[in-house]
Amino acid sequence: MGCDGGTIPKRDELVRTKKKPEQKDKNSELSFRWQHCTISQTPLQSPIVSCGLGRLYNKVAVIEAILDRTNLPDVCQHIKSLKDVKDLQLTNNPSFKPSAEKGDAYIDRQTSPYICPVIGLEMNGKFKFVFVWSCGCVVSERALKEVKTKTCHKCQKPFSDDDIIIMNAEGDDLELMKTRLEARQARLRAEKKNKCEAKRRNKIAEQPIETAVSGSSNSTETNKPGDTSQMNECNALSSTKKGAVSVKAISKLIGTDPSKVIQKRRAGSIG
Structure with a gap:
């Protein structure tokens, strides 16, 4: 029966079972998302920008995608112009080495080129990072919670809770960022409308003054200086x-x- 020599076959050798799908390396996936552009999938290079949902982009790739929207992925369709992204003020990591000094030197791919300017955490996806929409400064969420303040830790500019953008947000954080994005866009539209209405009211208020001034100037031109x-x-x-x-x-x-x-x-x- 094919069992010569006293061999005993096991069940997995006789019965074919469905193979489990190959699991992705979460650490490698996180490292890729934090070090590569969402649009072009190329390594991030300065200047680096981010949208209201916290995704990272090369600014050059964003400009090219705006000019030719066929290259814009579905996850980035909310970007209509450069006003929808913010230039990030990142802090360089002094221990980061982009290339080995010697040919056989080891390079740690998990080391991030950027860190938190407050507590020094690396921006590699293992820790949550946020940036302030009003100024673009990037800090870790831990630093924001430990030092509770309404001014930026890096540039000391004031901000509100709606200005905090969680970078590479997922799950509930992503839904929160979508809600804040809609609220921010509605606030900007209202401010623009109020500004236009105020400008129109000022223009209407200035019209009678201009008419009176023009009428007096015409009367002085028709009359001689000695006839007044x-x-x-x-x-x-x-x-x-x-x-x-x-x-x-x-x-x-x-x-x-x-x-x-x-x-x-x-x-x-x-x-």
Whole structure:
């Protein structure tokens, strides 16, 4: 029966079972996500940007994808322009070596080129990292929890809770980032609308002033410099009641006493 020599076959040698799917190395996958661009899958190179969902990109790849959206993956369809990404202010890792000094030297691929500027944790996916949307500074979540403040740990600029973006978020964190992204976009649209309305109101308020100024300038251009006083006197005379014009007003207008003019005319007619 094929069992010569006293060999005893086992069940797994006789029965074919379904093989288990090959499991991915989680550490390698995390390291790849934190060191490669989401769009081009190439190593991250400065300048590095991130979106409201915390994904990492090379800025050059983002610009190329915006110009030609056929190269934009489905996970990045929310990026419409450069306003949807933020330049990251990263802190270099002094112990990172991009290449070996000698040919047989060992290179640790898990070592990240960037660290937390507060407590020195490496940004390799083993620890949560966040960045502030208002300034782009990157710190670890542990540093943000240990030193509770509303100012950035790196540049000291103020921020709110909605400005905190969890980098490479997953699960519940990803849903939270989507909610904050929608709230931020709604706030920006409201601010833009209020700004346009305020600008329109200011423009309407300035229109009567401009009309009055233009009307006064036109009147000064039509009148001669010496006629302004006479025009004022005429306006004063026209505003008085009929038959109540004073002699002083008439003499001031014609430059002499009207009674003297009448006497001269009478003397001339008699002579």
